[in-house]
Amino acid sequence: MKARLPAALLALTVAAGCSPGAAPSGFADDGRLRVVTAFYPLQFLSERIGGDAVTVSQLTKPGAEPHDVELSPRQVGDISDAGLVVYLRGFQPAVDDAVRLEARDRAFDAGSAVELLPYDDQDEAAAGGTDPHVWLDPVRYASIAGQVEQRLAAADPAHAADYTARAAAVRAELAALNTEYAQRLRTCARHEIVTSHEAFHYLADRYGLTEVGITGISPEAEPSPGRLAQVADQARTTGTTTIFFETLVSPKVADTLAREIGARAAVLDPIEGLTVPGSDYFSVMRDNLAALTLALGCAR
Numbered sequence: 001m002k003a004r005l006p007a008a009l010l011a012l013t014v015a016a017g018c019s020p021g022a023a024p025s026g027f028a029d030d031g032r033l034r035v036v037t038a039f040y041p042l043q044f045l046s047e048r049i050g051g052d053a054v055t056v057s058q059l060t061k062p063g064a065e066p067h068d069v070e071l072s073p074r075q076v077g078d079i080s081d082a083g084l085v086v087y088l089r090g091f092q093p094a095v096d097d098a099v100r101l102e103a104r105d106r107a108f109d110a111g112s113a114v115e116l117l118p119y120d121d122q123d124e125a126a127a128g129g130t131d132p133h134v135w136l137d138p139v140r141y142a143s144i145a146g147q148v149e150q151r152l153a154a155a156d157p158a159h160a161a162d163y164t165a166r167a168a169a170v171r172a173e174l175a176a177l178n179t180e181y182a183q184r185l186r187t188c189a190r191h192e193i194v195t196s197h198e199a200f201h202y203l204a205d206r207y208g209l210t211e212v213g214i215t216g217i218s219p220e221a222e223p224s225p226g227r228l229a230q231v232a233d234q235a236r237t238t239g240t241t242t243i244f245f246e247t248l249v250s251p252k253v254a255d256t257l258a259r260e261i262g263a264r265a266a267v268l269d270p271i272e273g274l275t276v277p278g279s280d281y282f283s284v285m286r287d288n289l290a291a292l293t294l295a296l297g298c299a300r
């Protein structure tokens with residue numbers, strides 16, 4: 001609670017300085033709803049659906065790995081000033097804590113909109129954890145879009161019709177993306193994706209693929225030599241041609257494994273944050289589909 005004092009004082013100072021009185025709580029001075037999002041895919045949905053009726057901030061810096069984000073006092077202040085916080089419970093403990101303390105009644109847990117799956121990783125699954133990487137399934141992501149629309153409309157009823165229209169457009173785009181994935185991945189010679197970060201369980205589940213994770217769920221974990229040998233065996237057996245690594249962490253482990261089995265290493269982006277300027281969720285999903293098509297020997 002101490003952390004939000006400076007932000008609150010600042011807000012008072014600003015409010016005192018401008019004449020017609022403060023904007024209603026949860027709204028910026030220009031009348032736009034303040035939306036705080038936990039990481040990129042939630043930011044993307046909030047911006048697309050919120051449009052010019054909202055001002056969207058993000059708690060994970062671009063290019064940073066979101067799993068273990070830490071919040072500054074200012075960001076905690078942003079959460080307590082928000083009209084809506086869009087986050088995914090269980091993914092970022094620091095965000096969960098701040099939401100519980102500062103925005104319990106104004107927070108939308110994206111995981112509540114969909115059926116979450118247990119982790120592929122046995123240790124995590126045994127601990128009862130659910131896999132957060134749900135945005136990589138366009139169908140589940142569209143369900144989340146529908147709930148973001150509802151929550152925006154509830155927080156800001158004056159713009160409800162705009163939110164509904166923009167959400168419909170996003171959902172139509174996601175439906176088209178799902179069709180592309182389903183058609184392309186139906187034709188593949190292989191169905192195993194070997195990745196350095198187990199982020200693709202939902203995608204695999206949707207399109208009939210099998211995810212083989214090298215390191216388990218933490219993107220920065222180092223696999224044991226035993227685990228590496230096991231994955232190498234499995235990759236050889238299935239004729240794997242490509243070891244995937246993600247963009248926000250080092251490709252070292254994927255490179256090592258690829259060299260060992262004579263495969264190549266390639267990017268499969270979990271879209272936890274954008275790494276390429278000018279890209280967005282849809283462009284990265286299509287890059288991923290192209291990479292999968294090549295790696296799995298699907299018809300092009």
Ligand SMILES: [Zn+2]
Binds near residue numbers: 067133197199270272
């Ligand atoms: Zn992840």
